[in-house]
Amino acid sequence: MDLYRELTSQGHQVQVLCPRPSRPMGFAFSDGVAANVNVCHLPSYFAPGPNPLKRLWESISFGWHCYRFIKAAQAKYDLVYLNSWPLFSQAFIVKACVQGGMPSAVHVQDMYPESLINKLPSWLGRLVSVLLMPIDRYVLSRANRVIVISAKMKDYLRATRHLPEEKMVTVINWQDESPFISYRPAGEALPGEEKLTFMYCGNVGPVAGIDVLIDGFAQAGMVQARLVIAGSGSYRDAYVAHARKYPGCDIQFWDVPAGKVPEMQSRADVMLLPLRKGAAASSIPSKLPAYMFSAKAVLAALDGDSDTAGAIRAADCGVICPPESPEAIAEAMCRIAQSPREQLDRWGHNGRQYALAHFTRSKNLRVLMDTLINLA
Structure with missing residues (x-):
C-alpha cells in the first residue's frame, strides 16, 4: 500500500489487481476493501497451503485473470507494474502489455526457476530448467524495467539473462520503521x-x-x-x-x-x-x-x-x-x-x-x- 498511497497522493490514478487474500493460512479474511483504494479482487484460484501443484495453478490462474482484465480495459494504461508470483502470472501480464503496447516494470523478488531447481534432484532440475528458463527470459526481456532487490541479484540476472544494465534498477525491500x-x-x-x-x-x-x-x-x-x-x-x-x-x-x-x-x-x-x-x-x-x-x-x-x-x-x-x-x-x-x-x-x-x-x-x-x- 505504500506505493499506492504515494502515487495517488501525487495525483496519479492507480488500479490495483490482486487475488482474494488468503495468507497466512488459517487466518479469516473479510471481503472488505480499505477506504479510498481502487482495488479489484480477481476471482482467481488461490492456494495458501504448501502444495506445489496448487501453487503452480494459483500463479497461472492469477496471471490469466490479469491478462483478461488488462486486455478488456477500455483505455491503455500508462504503465503496468507487476509484483506477482513467478513465472506464469508474470508471463501472462507481460504478454498483455506487449500486445497492448503498454510499458511494464517487473519486480523480481526471487530467482526462478533457480529457487525451484535447487530443491529438486539434479536430473529433474535440468528438465525443469529447460522448460521454465525460456519463460523467465521472456518476462525479463520484454519488460521495460527489471526491478531487483539486491546488487547480487542484479549481477546474476545480467549475466544469466543477458540483460542490459540500464534496464535494471535495485530497490531494497523496505520496512516502515x-x-x-x-x-x-x-x-x-x-x-x-x-x-x-x-x-x-x-x-x-x-x-x-x-x-x-x-x-x-x-x-x-x-x-x-x-x-x-x-x-x-x-x-x-x-x-x-x-x-x-x-x-x-x-x-x-x-x-x-x-x-x-x-x-x-x-x-x-x-x-x-x-x-x-x-x-x-x-x-x-x-x-x-x-x-x-x-x-x-x-x-x-x-x-x-x-x-x-x-x-x-x-x-x-x-x-x-x-x-x-x-x-x-x-x-x-x-x-x-x-x-x-x-x-x-x-x-x-x-x-x-x-x-x-x-x-x-x-x-x-x-x-x-x-x-x-x-x-x-
Whole structure:
C-alpha cells in the first residue's frame, strides 16, 4: 500500500489487481476493501497451503485473470507494474502489455526457476530448467524495467539473462520503521521474561527451517532460556508436534495480532533468522529489517556468502552460523548466552542504525517511485 498511497497522493490514478487474500493460512479474511483504494479482487484460484501443484495453478490462474482484465480495459494504461508470483502470472501480464503496447516494470523478488531447481534432484532440475528458463527470459526481456532487490541479484540476472544494465534498477525491500521506532514497551516484566528469549517472528512455513531451530535449541540444553515461535503459517501444526519431542525444553508458540509485531519483538533478547540452503542467496528477507528496527541482536543460520549474511556482517548486529545444522545453531545459542548483556545491546543498536541507513521506507520508496514515473 505504500506505493499506492504515494502515487495517488501525487495525483496519479492507480488500479490495483490482486487475488482474494488468503495468507497466512488459517487466518479469516473479510471481503472488505480499505477506504479510498481502487482495488479489484480477481476471482482467481488461490492456494495458501504448501502444495506445489496448487501453487503452480494459483500463479497461472492469477496471471490469466490479469491478462483478461488488462486486455478488456477500455483505455491503455500508462504503465503496468507487476509484483506477482513467478513465472506464469508474470508471463501472462507481460504478454498483455506487449500486445497492448503498454510499458511494464517487473519486480523480481526471487530467482526462478533457480529457487525451484535447487530443491529438486539434479536430473529433474535440468528438465525443469529447460522448460521454465525460456519463460523467465521472456518476462525479463520484454519488460521495460527489471526491478531487483539486491546488487547480487542484479549481477546474476545480467549475466544469466543477458540483460542490459540500464534496464535494471535495485530497490531494497523496505520496512516502515515508524511503528518500531515509536514503540515503547511497558515498564513491568511479563512472566517468563527472566529467561533469555530467542524468538522467531514471521511466517511459519516450509522455507523458514523452524524444525532445525527447535532441534538446535533442544541440543543447547539451556535451562534459563526459552524459544518463542511467533506467527502463523501452513507448517505451524507440524512444528508444534515437532516441539513436543522435547518436553524438557521451554518452546512456546505465539500468535501475532495485526500491528503487534513491534510489541512481540520487544519481548525478545535475540531474534532468529533461519533459512534453508540457497534461500538467501540474493535477497534480504523482510524479517531482517524488522528485527533490526526492533534493536535486537540477530542469530542467523544461512549461507555465509549471501546478501543477508553480508548485511549482518556490515551492520555488526549478531552471529551467523551455517544453515540447516542444529549443532551449529546450538553452539551459536550457547555462545550468545555467555555474552554480556552489553554485547546484546550493542548488536541491537548497531542493527537499528544500519537499518535506518539502508532499509527505510522513505529511502527505497523514493527510488521505486522515480523509476515508475520516469517509465510511464
